[in-house]
Amino acid sequence: MHLTRPRIFGLIAxxxxxxxxxxxxxxxxLERHYMRQQAEKDAVPLKLAxxxxxxxxxxxxxxxxxxxxxxTLIDLLNNPDDAALVAAVNEDLRQTAATVRASDVYLMDISxxxxxxxxxxxxxxFLGRNFNYxxxxxxxxxxxxxxxxxxxxxxxxxxxxxxxxxEDGERIVGVLAVKFNVSAFESIWRxxxxxxxxxxxxxxxxxxxxPDWHFRAMRPLSDATLRLxxxxxxxxxxxxxxxxxxxxxxxADARLVTIEGETRETYILTAQRLADLxxxxxxxxxxxxxxLSALRSMLIAGLTGLLLLGALLAYLLKQARQTEALAREKxxxxxxxxxxxxxxxDLETALGDLRQTQTDLIQAGKLSAxxxxxxxxxxxxxxxxxxxxSYADNAGAFLxxxxxxxxxxxxxxxxxxxxxxxxxxxxxxxxxxxPQQATGPLLLNAVVQDALAxxxxxxxxxxxxxxxxxxxxxxxxxxxxxxLQQVIVNLINNALDAMADQPERIVDLRIENTRxxxxxxxxxxxxxxxxxxxxxxxxxxxxxxxxxxxxSISFNIVSDFGGTLxxxxxxxxxxxxxxxxxxxxxxxxxxx
Numbered sequence: 001m002h003l004t005r006p007r008i009f010g011l012i013a014x015x016x017x018x019x020x021x022x023x024x025x026x027x028x029x030l031e032r033h034y035m036r037q038q039a040e041k042d043a044v045p046l047k048l049a050x051x052x053x054x055x056x057x058x059x060x061x062x063x064x065x066x067x068x069x070x071x072t073l074i075d076l077l078n079n080p081d082d083a084a085l086v087a088a089v090n091e092d093l094r095q096t097a098a099t100v101r102a103s104d105v106y107l108m109d110i111s112x113x114x115x116x117x118x119x120x121x122x123x124x125x126f127l128g129r130n131f132n133y134x135x136x137x138x139x140x141x142x143x144x145x146x147x148x149x150x151x152x153x154x155x156x157x158x159x160x161x162x163x164x165x166x167e168d169g170e171r172i173v174g175v176l177a178v179k180f181n182v183s184a185f186e187s188i189w190r191x192x193x194x195x196x197x198x199x200x201x202x203x204x205x206x207x208x209x210x211p212d213w214h215f216r217a218m219r220p221l222s223d224a225t226l227r228l229x230x231x232x233x234x235x236x237x238x239x240x241x242x243x244x245x246x247x248x249x250x251x252a253d254a255r256l257v258t259i260e261g262e263t264r265e266t267y268i269l270t271a272q273r274l275a276d277l278x279x280x281x282x283x284x285x286x287x288x289x290x291x292l293s294a295l296r297s298m299l300i301a302g303l304t305g306l307l308l309l310g311a312l313l314a315y316l317l318k319q320a321r322q323t324e325a326l327a328r329e330k331x332x333x334x335x336x337x338x339x340x341x342x343x344x345x346d347l348e349t350a351l352g353d354l355r356q357t358q359t360d361l362i363q364a365g366k367l368s369a370x371x372x373x374x375x376x377x378x379x380x381x382x383x384x385x386x387x388x389x390s391y392a393d394n395a396g397a398f399l400x401x402x403x404x405x406x407x408x409x410x411x412x413x414x415x416x417x418x419x420x421x422x423x424x425x426x427x428x429x430x431x432x433x434x435p436q437q438a439t440g441p442l443l444l445n446a447v448v449q450d451a452l453a454x455x456x457x458x459x460x461x462x463x464x465x466x467x468x469x470x471x472x473x474x475x476x477x478x479x480x481x482x483x484l485q486q487v488i489v490n491l492i493n494n495a496l497d498a499m500a501d502q503p504e505r506i507v508d509l510r511i512e513n514t515r516x517x518x519x520x521x522x523x524x525x526x527x528x529x530x531x532x533x534x535x536x537x538x539x540x541x542x543x544x545x546x547x548x549x550x551x552s553i554s555f556n557i558v559s560d561f562g563g564t565l566x567x568x569x570x571x572x573x574x575x576x577x578x579x580x581x582x583x584x585x586x587x588x589x590x591x592x
Contacts, residue, residue, distance in 0.1 A: 008316045012309055019305045023298055031294040032250065035268050038290045039254030042194055042270045046283040049196055050272050053185055053281065057147075057160065060180055063100055064164030065145060067093075068176040073107055073116075073166050077174040080115050093118040103159055103181040107166070109174050112137055131177075136163040140175040147277075158182050158206060158214070182207050195267065195284040203280075205243065212261070216243035257284065385421075388414050439561055441584030442484070444475045444511060451488035464496050464505040471511050477581035479561040484581075487554040487565075491518040491577050494550065497541065498522030498575060514563075514581045521574040525567060533567050 067073075076082065076089045089107065097105045097118035104126060106117035112132025119125040131137045139146035140163035147162050159179040166174040189196040189209035198207035202225050203218040220242060244260035247269070255269045267284035274281060392414060398407035452466060459465070477484075492507055498520045499505040508519040525533060532538050534555040551567075558565040563581040570576045 005317065005320055008313065008320060011316070012313050015312075016305075016309060019302070019309075023302060027294060027298055030297060031291055034290040034293040034297075035250050035256060035287070036254060037293075038268050038285050039250060039270045042268065042283045042285045043253070043272075045192065045194065046196075046270055046272055046281065049189065049283070050274065050281050052188070053198070054274065054277075056180075056185065057277065060100070060102065060160075060162050060178055061145070061147065063102070063105075063178045064140075064162045064176050067096060067105065067178070068164045068166045073176065074168045074173060076107065076116060077109055077166060078168070080109065086116060089116040090118070090120040094120065100178075101180070102178050104179045105176070106179075107174055107176050108137060110141060110172065112175075115174075134161070136161045136177065137175055139163070140165050140177075141172060143172060193285065196281065197284065198279050198281050201278045204240075213243060216241050218243050218245050256287070388418070439478055439480050441476045441586060442479055442481050444477045444514070444516065444581070445470050447479075447481055447484045448488060448509070448511070448516070450481075451485045451492065454485070454489055455492050458493070458496065462496070464499075464507065466492065466507050466509055468509040474586075475511065475514060476584045476586050477514050477561075477563075478584040479563070479581055480557075483557045484561070487557050487579065488516070488518075490550040490554050491579075494577075495520035495522070495575075514583050516579045516581075517576055518579075519570055519574055519576045524569040524573060525575050530567060530569075534565070 070092070072085070072089050072092060076085050079085060093105045093107070093116055097103070102118070104117060104119045106114050106119070106126045108114050108131060112130045112134075114126045114129050114131065117126045120127050136146040143165050145162070145164050147160065159181055161177055161179050163175050163177040165172045166176055186196075186207060186209055192209070196207075196209045197205050197213055199205045199218060202221060204221070205213050205216050205218065208214055217240060221240070226240070246258040246260075248256045250256055250268070253270060255271075256266065257269045258264065258266045266287040268287060268290065269282050269284050271280055271282040273279075392410070395407040395410035395414070398404070398410065448468070448470075452468070455466070492509070495507040495518055496505055499507075499522045502521065506521065508517075510517045510519075529538075534551050536549060536552040538552075551565075555565045558579055558581070561581055563579060566578050566580075568576050568578070
């Protein structure tokens with residue numbers, strides 16, 4: 001389907017809408033994931049807080065029994081009217097409370113009346129108060145160690161009480177109680193990243209880092225529970241309120257709670273049970289960080305999606321531009337092809353004329369070369385002919401004298417002379433004939449040998465030498481035998497012409513792979529002439545010495561073979577012409 005720009009923008013809008021919908025749907029699950037992570041993180045500080053609370057509570061547990069062993073307490077219980085003994089025990093208990101950092105240490109007789117207390121100097125002292133209604137008193141009076149959390153009805157302080165019986169022999173004569181203030185823990189919890197609360201078995205909050213949560217129940221309390229609290233004066237019954245809390249489970253160890261108040265607050269709650277104390281301590285971490293983490297992840301995902309959408313949009317627009325450009329190109333091509341079709345016939349006719357002209361020029365160049373070698377040609381044929389006549393006359397004379405063997409020898413010499421003239425004639429015929437246009441694989445050394453045979457006549461007439469060592473292995477190249485021979489003859493003739501004024505004319509001919517080099521030791525090529533040396537009718541020879549077509553024709557011939565012809569000056573003097581041909585395999589069939 002072809003995507004136009006409106007379709008592309010529509011597709012991007014649909015994808016963006018789907019991404020927004022996917023983000024909206026997946027956000028609650030992502031937020032829940034970060035809630036669980038936050039709960040796992042909160043488990044560590046909660047565990048530390050629980051261990052700290054337990055250690056502090058356990059630190060006071062053995063104190064009542066240890067203090068109850070003091071003999072002065074027994075003496076006072078047996079003599080409660082001894083004023084000096086009362087004063088001594090009060091001061092002793094005051095110093096003990098200061099040492100162990102207890103809120104109060106007090107002594108009660110078996111009726112529950114407090115007869116000595118560490119807080120005897122304070123206005124809210126327990127002296128004279130009766131606590132026989134307290135559970136910790138009744139349990140201790142029955143001979144058991146006891147503990148109890150309670151709101152101090154006398155001092156107004158929230159405390160935790162430990163009690164132990166005071167024994168005189170096997171007889172219990174009183175109860176010693178130790179109270180410590182729980183607000184010290186809350187001061188430590190305040191300032192943490194999470195809020196902490198401690199609730200009893202009835203989910204009644206009696207300790208918390210938030211004062212407004214004190215003495216608030218997390219669930220409605222039954223009438224029986226309220227009556228028990230009022231009976232034991234465990235908490236201020238007039239201050240008990242319901243904490244408006246909504247709980248939703250996140251997993252087995254964490255819950256999401258919402259507390260209604262002046263403001264609506266949502267927390268991630270992680271709880272740990274203190275079974276021996278029958279308490280539950282909870283850590284409440286604000287929901288905000290988990291929500292921010294989820295939003296951050298969604299933002300990153302959204303930005304990533306925007307980048308991908310931007311990249312997709314850019315890619316599709318690029319494809320659309322390319323498609324449009326291709327359509328325009330096809331239309332332009334169609335128009336161009338229509339215009340070209342109108343000119344094709346004229347161009348084909350002109351190209352045919354050009355090829356014919358090139359063929360005629362090549363042939364004219366060959367005939368010109370043959371004309372230059374006419375004197376050598378005359379010598380090459382006249383000398384064998386004169387020898388043939390002499391050998392024929394001698395053979396006749398030998399036959400007349402009956403000297404048959406000598407006559408046969410002269411006839412053999414005549415045959416060799418005839419073979420020599422036939423070889424010269426074959427080289428000239430091959431050189432002069434019009435070449436075919438087809439190219440194919442051919443042996444480079446064979447072409448060079450035929451060219452040297454043609455040029456040998458000029459060397460015999462004018463003098464000169466070709467320095468050439470055939471390659472050790474056969475080299476196959478792509479070309480036409482006759483046309484490549486013409487190129488080599490032209491390059492050697494030009495090299496000989498360049499050394500016309502030198503006493504020794506030596507042309508260096510070398511083959512390296514499919515590259516053939518022809519070098520002379522003449523004056524070289526002028527720098528300005530190198531760029532134009534292969535142009536038609538460009539020549540550096542004197543007027544009348546050449547038309548300037550040889551190198552141009554040779555250049556075009558080599559180009560037809562898929563090769564190159566270049567010219568340069570040799571560092572040691574003279575010019576170097578290099579023919580580089582395409583390699584060929586001998587299995588191909590050459591069509592000359």
